[in-house]
Amino acid sequence: MILYFSGTGNSLYVAKKLAELTGDTAVPISAIHERCQRIQDRIIGFVFPVYFGDLPDPVQDFIRQVRFQKSTYFYGIATCGSTAGRALKTMDRILQRQQCALSYGAVLPMIANSTIASRRHIRYDTNRLDHADELIAAAADKIRRQIRDTDAIRSSASAWLMNLGLVRRAGERWLTPSVDGERCIACGLCARICPVSNIICTAKRAVIGSHCSHCLACVHWCPQQAVTVHGKKVLAEDQYHHPDVTAADMTRR
Ligand SMILES: Cc1cc2nc3c(=O)[nH]c(=O)nc-3n(C[C@H](O)[C@H](O)[C@H](O)COP(=O)(O)O)c2cc1C
Ligand code: SF4
Ligand code: SF4
Incomplete structure (x- = not known):
């Protein structure tokens, strides 16, 4: 199962494309009932946007709420404007609290939808989406073979700064x-x-x-x-x- 969270469709697109390439099913996290306590699939992928260098709160809450199987192959795909900060690391940490772990993580720079808050007449560079397609194909290949690759699952100093109480609250405002x-x-x-x-x-x-x-x-x-x-x-x-x-x-x- 591929679970996704998306505001402007980047993560939805990636989830659907991965589903097509791996023969899996893409499901929005919001479609899983809040009383759902257990997901037992052998392969579970999460596709989500990066917010403030981190994992969006609704995705964090979802992973905390549901129980998974230790033996599941978990992967996380972070869509973003430029960098994923500590988003994949946060996901891995939350999974580890229930003795699970991310086996594979990838970062897909696409279009930063947050630019709308600070600029006008933006002219988004949609050529970046073609490059994302290449990265999706490469990710699908690894997922099909259940490869372990944790290089992208790391922390970042700038993400840590962005999430300091006052800074984070200012960003949210x-x-x-x-x-x-x-x-x-x-x-x-x-x-x-x-x-x-x-x-x-x-x-x-x-x-x-x-x-x-x-x-x-x-x-x-x-x-x-x-x-x-x-x-x-x-x-x-x-x-x-x-x-x-x-x-x-x-x-x-
Ligand atoms: C609240 C917010 C914070 C964001 N923070 C980051 C960030 O720290 N780094 C980054 O590269 N992109 C950031 N972005 C851009 C999104 O991660 C990016 O546009 C993502 O692909 C959107 O996915 P979606 O279309 O599935 O919603 C942010 C976007 C929003 C709305
Ligand atoms: S920005 Fe807030 S209110 Fe608007 S769609 Fe997203 S979660 Fe809902
Ligand atoms: S804010 Fe926009 S999308 Fe929402 S109800 Fe009004 S017109 Fe429709």
């Missing part, structure tokens, strides 16, 4: 979305797409709750550009999602 009630047409897409069910849509507008994972899905997918980050209006040309992933793919659970 910077990437906190809010809804511009004037622009919102209450279509409900953001509520269906939010991977942690943190948005409700009333008859008038969307309302964002208090347990945001900062995935920026609502910011990038809103057809009205009604979701702002730290109050900054978003331009349609700066909204990003993986070109082969649709809103329907994101809402399919």
